Amino acid sequence: MSTPTPLFRGTNLVKEFRTGSSNPLGRAKTFRAVDEVSLEVHRGETLALVGESGSGKSTTARLVARLMDPTHGTLEFEGADVTRAKGADLREFRGAVQVIFQDPYSSLNPKHTVERLVTAPLVYQGRKIPGGARAFTRELMERVGLNPMHSERYASQFSGGQAQRIGIARALAVSPKLVICDEAVSALDVSVQAQVINLLRDLQADEGFGYLFIAHDLAVVRQIATRVAVMSQGAIVETGSRDDIFERPTHEYTTTLLRAVPRINPEWDRRRRQAEASRGASVATAASGDEAGR
Amino acid sequence: MIRIAGSRLLGMIIVLFLVTLFTYAIFFLLSADPAVQICGKNCTPERIEQIRLNLGLDQPFWTQFWGYVGGLFTGRTFMVAGASVECAAPCLGYSFQTSQLVGDMIVQRLPITATIAIGAAVLWLLGGVVAGVLSAVKEGKFLDRFFAGLTLGSMSIPNYVLALALQFIFVVALGWLPFPQAVKFSDDPVQWFLNFILPWIVLAVGYAAVYTRLTRANVIDTLQENYVRTARAKGLQPGLVWRRHALRPALTPIVTIFGMDVAGLLGGAVITETVFGLNGVGKLTADSITANDQPVIMAVTLLSAFFVIVGNMVVDLLYTAIDPRVRTGASA
Amino acid sequence: MTDDVNKNSSPLLSVRDLTVSFRTAQGPVRVVRNLDFDVPRGGALGIVGESGSGKSMTSLSIMGLLPKGGTATGSVRFDGTELLGLAEREMRGVRGDRIAMIFQDPLSSLNPYYKVGTQIAEAYLSHRSGVSRKQARSVAIEAMERVHIRDAARRVDHYPHQFSGGMRQRIMIAMALSMEPDLIIADEPTTALDVTVQAQILDLLSEIRQETGAGLILITHDLAVVSEVTDEIVVMREGVAVERGQVEQVFSDPQADYTRRLLDAVPRIDDEIGLMRTTDILIPSERRSVR
Numbered sequence: 001m002s003t004p005t006p007l008f009r010g011t012n013l014v015k016e017f018r019t020g021s022s023n024p025l026g027r028a029k030t031f032r033a034v035d036e037v038s039l040e041v042h043r044g045e046t047l048a049l050v051g052e053s054g055s056g057k058s059t060t061a062r063l064v065a066r067l068m069d070p071t072h073g074t075l076e077f078e079g080a081d082v083t084r085a086k087g088a089d090l091r092e093f094r095g096a097v098q099v100i101f102q103d104p105y106s107s108l109n110p111k112h113t114v115e116r117l118v119t120a121p122l123v124y125q126g127r128k129i130p131g132g133a134r135a136f137t138r139e140l141m142e143r144v145g146l147n148p149m150h151s152e153r154y155a156s157q158f159s160g161g162q163a164q165r166i167g168i169a170r171a172l173a174v175s176p177k178l179v180i181c182d183e184a185v186s187a188l189d190v191s192v193q194a195q196v197i198n199l200l201r202d203l204q205a206d207e208g209f210g211y212l213f214i215a216h217d218l219a220v221v222r223q224i225a226t227r228v229a230v231m232s233q234g235a236i237v238e239t240g241s242r243d244d245i246f247e248r249p250t251h252e253y254t255t256t257l258l259r260a261v262p263r264i265n266p267e268w269d270r271r272r273r274q275a276e277a278s279r280g281a282s283v284a285t286a287a288s289g290d291e292a293g294r
Numbered sequence: 295m296i297r298i299a300g301s302r303l304l305g306m307i308i309v310l311f312l313v314t315l316f317t318y319a320i321f322f323l324l325s326a327d328p329a330v331q332i333c334g335k336n337c338t339p340e341r342i343e344q345i346r347l348n349l350g351l352d353q354p355f356w357t358q359f360w361g362y363v364g365g366l367f368t369g370r371t372f373m374v375a376g377a378s379v380e381c382a383a384p385c386l387g388y389s390f391q392t393s394q395l396v397g398d399m400i401v402q403r404l405p406i407t408a409t410i411a412i413g414a415a416v417l418w419l420l421g422g423v424v425a426g427v428l429s430a431v432k433e434g435k436f437l438d439r440f441f442a443g444l445t446l447g448s449m450s451i452p453n454y455v456l457a458l459a460l461q462f463i464f465v466v467a468l469g470w471l472p473f474p475q476a477v478k479f480s481d482d483p484v485q486w487f488l489n490f491i492l493p494w495i496v497l498a499v500g501y502a503a504v505y506t507r508l509t510r511a512n513v514i515d516t517l518q519e520n521y522v523r524t525a526r527a528k529g530l531q532p533g534l535v536w537r538r539h540a541l542r543p544a545l546t547p548i549v550t551i552f553g554m555d556v557a558g559l560l561g562g563a564v565i566t567e568t569v570f571g572l573n574g575v576g577k578l579t580a581d582s583i584t585a586n587d588q589p590v591i592m593a594v595t596l597l598s599a600f601f602v603i604v605g606n607m608v609v610d611l612l613y614t615a616i617d618p619r620v621r622t623g624a625s626a
Numbered sequence: 627m628t629d630d631v632n633k634n635s636s637p638l639l640s641v642r643d644l645t646v647s648f649r650t651a652q653g654p655v656r657v658v659r660n661l662d663f664d665v666p667r668g669g670a671l672g673i674v675g676e677s678g679s680g681k682s683m684t685s686l687s688i689m690g691l692l693p694k695g696g697t698a699t700g701s702v703r704f705d706g707t708e709l710l711g712l713a714e715r716e717m718r719g720v721r722g723d724r725i726a727m728i729f730q731d732p733l734s735s736l737n738p739y740y741k742v743g744t745q746i747a748e749a750y751l752s753h754r755s756g757v758s759r760k761q762a763r764s765v766a767i768e769a770m771e772r773v774h775i776r777d778a779a780r781r782v783d784h785y786p787h788q789f790s791g792g793m794r795q796r797i798m799i800a801m802a803l804s805m806e807p808d809l810i811i812a813d814e815p816t817t818a819l820d821v822t823v824q825a826q827i828l829d830l831l832s833e834i835r836q837e838t839g840a841g842l843i844l845i846t847h848d849l850a851v852v853s854e855v856t857d858e859i860v861v862m863r864e865g866v867a868v869e870r871g872q873v874e875q876v877f878s879d880p881q882a883d884y885t886r887r888l889l890d891a892v893p894r895i896d897d898e899i900g901l902m903r904t905t906d907i908l909i910p911s912e913r914r915s916v917r
Contacts, residue, residue, distance in 0.1 A: 262855075264849060528748060
């Protein structure tokens with residue numbers, strides 16, 4: 001039985017940083033932020049990389065996106081080695097792998113219009129914008145739930161959740177195959193977070209891309225992950241399917257992590273559902289088509 | 295800590311060396327033939343040649359340069375009008391125009407420069423910080439705007455205009471102060487004060503303006519800090535909140551800038567000294583440039599660089615002493 | 627009812643009709659409107675809301691720490707004393723001594739230039755007269771030990787940057803504790819911390835409450851945290867309390883539409899389908915797409 005080539009595979013990735021001492025005569029110490037990390041992301045699935053601060057998950061994401069070069073290890077995209085890809089190969093890689101960052105306000109130039117932001121990746125990669133910039137932008141904005149009439153507005157004029165949608169639109173512009181979400185919903189308010197997670201799930205269902213989803217919030221991860229890799233101090237301590245990790249964790253750290261997460265008493269949720277069912281009101285208050293924001 | 299000081303010292307020496315080399319090279323390449331100048335009028339080509347030989351000007355650049363550098367450490371001997379002049383280490387050269395060892399010229403003038411620099415420094419630090427703190431406390435109100443206008447005016451007036459204006463008002467018109475002269479403190483403290491007060495004010499005014507703005511900005515920023523909020527939330531007395539949580543963090547960076555500014559001034563406040571006719575290192579600089587007295591120009595440049603570099607290092611070390619984050623290192 | 631019983635059953639903190647407004651160029655803006663709630667003695671109240679809900683301003687107005695341009699009207703009765711309008715000198719006596727506050731970001735909430743011990747002992751030296759530095763120092767060490775900082779006698783002389791995030795928050799709690807306050811207000815105390823550290827800090831807060839009987843107001847956007855830590859909850863939206871009651875009651879049978887939809891939006895760790903079906907944007911700042 002042959003397993004299909006994963007969309008992305010990282011093998012024994014290592015990233016070391018030199019902790020500079022001000023003394024030029026002393027030996028520099030190195031710090032291993034990523035320590036022999038191997039992971040795979042398949043088409044249409046989401047691999048969640050979870051861990052606390054200092055676990056190395058963000059650094060790993062940057063290695064995968066080739067925003068940083070690994071000290072050791074290999075990166076393969078669709079079977080091809082991209083570890084040291086340059087020039088045209090690298091551009092092709094960038095066209096297939098996009099990143100959505102945590103803070104929309106610092107990852108979007110506040111002085112650029114939505115149109116400029118969203119079409120930028122295509123412009124930088126020297127690709128034609130199908131249908132012209134305006135139409136293209138508007139179509140993308142609709143898909144992510146923004147008002148297409150706002151394509152000429154500046155990024156700074158949008159709220160946090162909307163700015164994040166612009167970031168998602170920008171990632172979609174090149175029709176990527178792998179999208180890396182680096183704490184993409186962590187800075188959002190609860191209700192907005194829910195919306196954006198739903199959007200990400202819907203987009204994945206429509207387009208079939210793979211997600212590398214970096215997060216520290218396990219409850220959020222539960223909503224979107226197919227598989228989960230738990231990181232601690234630069235290394236992956238456990239990988240598995242979502243259910244395996246959440247219901248049958250094997251590593252001590254995973255158990256500690258799960259136990260620490262505060263949770264709403266499921267009994268209360270059950271009672272609420274019963275109360276509402278008996279009251280005849282539906283919990284979902286809007287039809288699935290309505291993506292507010294207009 | 296010793297290692298840090300050691301590497302800084304090394305860096306300092308390297309920078310000083312490079313400054314010396316650079317300055318020497320500039321003079322070597324750009325200035326007129328010193329032999330001609332020394333010779334003066336009634337010069338014959340043979341005499342010029344003789345002087346050039348005496349001064350070693352026929353030798354290649356590096357030989358001359360190392361000769362100069364060597365002189366800084368071990369002293370040199372100059373041939374002047376047939377007699378030899380001993381120049382003890384650090385030998386900064388011999389000025390043929392004034393027939394003096396440059397070193398002696400500078401040493402004579404340093405006390406005056408130091409007096410002007412330090413007196414002005416005290417004035418501008420106190421004035422600037424007080425004005426800055428008041429502006430911050432009364433942000434947006436009349437006092438703040440008043441100081442803003444005042445600082446703008448101070449920064450706009452050229453030094454020499456202010457000097458002449460003040461001289462006119464206080465010396466000529468009102469007669470309250472004498473024409474500034476270099477009076478020794480040990481001779482007559484009162485006269486010393488009255489003579490130096492004008493140069494102090496003239497020099498301090500520009501700096502005070504900058505320090506006011508700087509202090510004001512720092513204090514306003516610090517007041518927004520979360521730890522000030524914490525201090526208030528603990529119900530501490532306002533005085534304590536101010537001193538410990540507002541002023542200390544706000545003023546610390548200013549102290550270090552102050553060190554740099556004073557160090558720079560020790561090389562001479564050229565314009566102030568010249569306008570008031572006070573014989574400090576600054577006036578020496580101006581005079582020697584006009585007269586194209588190379589050894590002197592070279593020496594004052596080096597001196598100035600020396601003060602700045604040393605000042606820089608002192609400030610760096612000061613920072614490690616006063617900012618705990620620099621001193622220890624995060625061990626979390 | 628006798629006076630004694632009255633005193634014990636009367637709430638520690640009683641807020642009535644609290645309104646906080648700010649002067650702006652466009653006129654006064656009310657960030658909190660007609661807020662009512664009680665904190666029983668030894669009880670824990672959670673104030674929950676998204677951004678712009680006014681929850682932080684509520685706590686600041688209780689402490690009298692509103693930023694410039696803000697005024698609070700209404701009534702805030704603390705143990706019988708009306709706090710709004712209280713003279714600044716007396717308010718200072720309350721702050722840090724009877725009501726202590728813990729903030730969100732422990733690194734920026736501590737002065738980097740002073741030792742941790744100094745900052746913990748400050749409140750003690752300020753509020754208690756005739757106390758020596760030595761005494762204050764041992765109070766500081768004791769407070770650090772109570773929040774389980776190991777090697778406290780040595781670390782009391784360390785600076786804030788020498789501690790990790792979780793430890794710094796413990797130091798903030800030690801600062802609050804050192805005066806044995808009757809009420810602790812914690813404004814997003816664990817938002818900036820890792821989840822395991824968060825669990826430890828929340829446990830610590832519960833432990834402290836049990837030991838000292840202090841009341842707690844916990845301000846957060848995290849409904850899960852509030853459900854585990856507090857007994858009562860106030861849900862705020864745009865400055866208004868949309869719902870109030872016992873936590874269990876509010877979560878099992880929310881009355882307000884906003885509460886229901888907020889509960890729907892919270893991701894559950896043990897369930898994926900079913901609840902995260904919010905499609906409406908709930909908070910007005912998000913609905914207003916262009917400012």
